[in-house]
Amino acid sequence: MGKNAIFMFLAVLYLFINIVASLNSSTDEYALLVFKSQITSPNKILAKNWSQGISFCNWIGITCGTRHIRVRGLNLANMGIAGTIAKEIGELSFLKSLNLSNNNFHGLIPNEIGNLSQLQEIDMQNNELTGSIPPSFEFLGNLQKLNLADNKLNGDIPNRIFNLSSLAEIIFTNNSLSGSLPMDICYNLPKLEWLTIYLNQISGNIPPSLGTCMNLKHLSLAHNNFVGSIPMEIGNLTKLQILYLVENNLRGTIPHSIGSLTNLKEFAISDNRIEGQIPKSIFNLSMLQFFASVNTSISGNLPSSIVNGLPNLERLLLGINQLTGDIPASISNYSKLTKLDLGENYFSGRVPTNLGNLHNLNFLSFGYNQLINDPSMLELDFLISLKNCRKLQSLEMGKNYFDGILPKSLGNLSASVEYFKAYDCGIKGFIPNEIGNMSNLIELDIGSNELTGTIPDTLGQLRKLQSLSLGDNKHIGGSVPDNLCKLVTLYHLDLGNNQLSQQLPTCLGNLTFLGIIDLAYNSLTSTIPSTLWTNQDIQISNLAYNLLNGSLAPEIGNIKSMRELYLSGNQFSSDIPSTVGQLQNLERLIISNNRLYGRIPESFGNLISLQSLDLSENNLYGAIPTSLEKLEYLDYFNVSFNELRSEIPNGGPFKNLTSDFFLGNRELCGASKYKVKPCKGNTTRLSSNTRVLKYILPSIVVVLSLAIGVVYLIRHHRKNTHLPAQPTSPITVKRISYYEVLNATNNFGEENLIGKGNIGSVYKGIFSDGMIAAIKVFNLDLEGLNQSFDIECQILCNVRHRNLVKVLSSCSNLDLKVLVLEYMPNGDLLK
C-alpha cells in the first residue's frame, strides 16, 4: 500500500516534470526561433534547417539533454552567421554550453545570459560584439570557460566575475577593455588556469594576489597599460608555463622569483622600462624555450658559464638594451637556438667563433654593439664558423668595430642566407668574388665600410637580390658592371659615394623593379642612359655629383612615381624639359650646379607635391614663373646664381621664403627680404609693364598682326616659296642707330606719329631696307626713365606672345631712348 502510494507519487511527479519540461521546451523552441529571426547565415542554412517541422533537438548546432527535451548546447561556431544575439537566448534555462565563436555577431551581449545559471562555457570569440561585458555574468556560478576574445568590447571588466570560483579560463584578448584588475583578483579563483587579456587598454598595477591563483598556467597581460613593477608573488605560480607582459609601462626589475617557475616555457617582457640585470636564476629554467626582453632597459653582463641551463631555449631576444661585457662563448651550448638577437646593446670584445655550433640558428643579430674581431686575424673569423649554420637566414652584424676583411669562405655560408647586413662595421679589403655563391640573398648591405677594389661581376649571380648597398665605401672603383643588370628583382641600388667611373651601363633599364637608385658622388661620365627613364617606377633617383653630361631628356616626365630627383653637381647642359612638370608626386628636385639654361618651365606650377626645388648655379634666365605661387608645400626654393630677371613672385609659398636663395641674379627684383634690389616704378615692376602691354601696344597688335599675316600669306603664296620653319633661337637683336631712327621717322615728324602715352610717343618708321616698324620714343623727362626703359626692354625682349608686339630692336643714348617694335598697320585694338 505504502509502496503503491510512493509509486503513484513518483509517477505523478514524473508526469508533472515532463509537462513542465515540455512546456519549457516550447519556450526553448520559441527562444531559438527568435534567435534565428535576428541572424542570417550563408545559404540560409539555419533559416531552412531550423524549422518547426522537426524537433529543435535535431536542428543544426543544438544539443538537448537526454532526459528533458531542453537545449543543453548551442554551438554555432564557424558558420558565417551575421546578426545580433537575441535576448531570448536567456530563456534557454538548461543551457550548459554556448559557442557562437568565429562569426559576425554584432551588437551587445544580452544581459539575460546571466540568467543561465547552468552555463559552464561561453565562447563568443572573434565576432564584432560591442558594448561591455554584462555585469549579470557574476551570477553564472557554474561557469568554467569565458572566452570573449577578438571583439570590440569596451568598459571595465565587472569585478565580480573574478568571484566565480569555478572559472578555469578567462580569455578577453583583443578588445578595448579598460579599467584595472581588482587587487583581490585571485581570492576566489582556485581553479583558474588561463588569464589572457592581452591587447586591451587595462591600466593600474598587476595585482600581487595573482600569486595565489596557484593553478595558473597561462598569464598574458601583454599590450595593455599596466604600470608599476612585476610582483614577485608571480614567482609562486609554480605551474606557470606562459608569462607575457610585453608592451606595458612596467618599471622596476625582473623579480628573482621568476627563476623558481620551473615549468616556465615562454617569458616575454619586451617594450617595458624594466631595469637592472637579468636574474641568473632565469638561466637555470630548464623548460624555457623563449625569453624576450627587447627594448627594455636591462643592463649588466650575460652569465659567462652556463653549461646545463636552458637546454630547450629556442629564441633569446635581448635586442635594444644596455647589456655589456662579452657575448659569452657558452651561448653556443643552447643548441636548440633558432633566434638570437643581441643587437643594439653595449656588448664588447670578440664575437665567439663557435656560434657555428648552433646548427638550428635561423636569425642572428649582434649589430649595433662595440664588438671587435680577433686582432691577430685579418679575416673576420667568426664568419668562417657560421658556415655550419645551415639554416641561417638572417645575419645582422653592422655597426661594430671589426676591422678585418671578408673571408673568401663567405661563399661557404649557407645558401639559405637571405639577409646579410654588415654596414658600417669596419670591413676592409676587397669584396670576395665568392659572395656570388650566396644565391638566396635578398639583401646585401656592406655599405659604409672601407672596402676597396671593384664591384665583382659575380654579384650578377644573386638573382634574388632586392637590395644592394655598397655605398659610402669611398674607395670602390672601376665601372658599374653590366652584370648588375641581371639582378632583375633589384628594388634598391646604392653605390653612392665611391670612386666608380666610366659610363653607366645602358642595360640599367632592365631593372624594372628598381625603386631607389643612388649613384651619387662618384666619377661617372657620359650621359644618363635613356633606358633608365623607361623604368616608370623609380621613386628616388640620386645621380648627383658625378661627371654626367648631355641633356635632361623629356622622358623624365614619364616617371610618374618619382618623388626625389637629384642631379646636381654634374655637367648637364640643356634646358629643363617642361615635361618635368608632369611629376605630380615629385617632392624634391635638386638640379643645382649644372650648365642648364633656358627658362624655368611654367609647368613647374603643376608639381603639386614639391617641397624642395634647387636650381641654383645654372644659367637659367627669364622670370620666375608666377605659377610657382600655387605650390603650397614648397619650403625650400633656391635659384641663386643664375641669370633670372624681373620680379620675384610674392604669393603662395613665396610669402614665407625669407632666404638668400635669390642671390647672384643681377636682374631679379622684389621685396627686400630676398636681398635683391627693389622693383621700380609706380607700382611693382611687372605690373607697370603689364599695364603698358595691356593698354598701349598690345591689342593694337592682335588684329593688326592678323592683317599682316594675311598680307604675308598672300605674298608668300604668290612667290610660292617655302621657307624652313624658324627655329626658336635665342633672341638676336638687330642693332639700329640713332641716325637710322631719325631717318626712318622723318625726324619724328608729325605725319609719322601714331599715338601718345604717359611714357612717350609711338611713331611709324620706314627704314632704308624697307622694314616698317613702330618706334616707341620714351619721354626723357619721366622720373625713373632709365629703369623703366631697361625693364621694358628686358621684359619685352623675352616675352613671346601672339597677343604682344614683338620688339625688333632698341636704341638708347643720353638723348634718346626708343624701342623698335613690330608695326601693326591697323593700329590699337581699342580703336
Add this chain to the structure above:
Amino acid sequence: MAGRDLLLFVAVTVISSSLMAPMARGNSDGDALYVLRRSLSDPDNVLQSWDQNLVNPCTWFHVTCNQDSQVTRVDLGNSNLSGHLVPELGKLEHLQYLELYKNNIQGKIPAELGNLKNLKSLDLYNNNISGTIPPSLGNLKSLVFLRLNDNRLTGPIPRTLTGISSLKVFDVSNNNLCGPIPITGSFEHIPLDK
C-alpha cells in the same frame, strides 16, 4: 551572396588567428601590414622581407617609417600582387602614402581606410577592385591624391569626398560608377579632364 559571406568569414578567421599568437614585441603597424601580406598573393616575392619577427617593419622593403618607427609609406605599385586589401590597413595611424597601383588587387576598398587621417595619397588605380567607394574616405582630411581609376568600382561618388579640402588630384575614370559628379567643396577646383 552566400559565397561572399563565406569569403568574408574565411577572411575574418585568417585575421583573427594571426592575432591569437602573441608577439615577442608590440608592433601594431607591423601586424597590420603582415595581415596585408597574408592576404596578398606575391609571385615575385616583393613582400619576402616582410618578416613579422623583426623588431619593426621599418627595415621591410617598400615600407618607409618616420623617426618614431611608425609606418608612413607603403610603396607597392606595379608589383604583380593579387588578393585583397584588409581592414587592418586602417590601423596604420601615421600612414601618408598608400601606393598599390598597377596590381591585380580584387575585392572591396575597406571602409576602415577612412581612419587614416594622415593619408596624403591613396593610389589604387589599375587594379581589379570592385564594390563602392566607401563614404568613410571623406574622413581623410589630409588627402591630396585619390586615384581609383581603372578598376571595377560601382555606385556613386560619395558626397563626403567634397569635404576633403586638401584634395587636388581625383581620378575615378574607367570604372562603372554612376550618379552625379560632385561640383561643390574640393571638387570646385579639380579639373574634370584627366
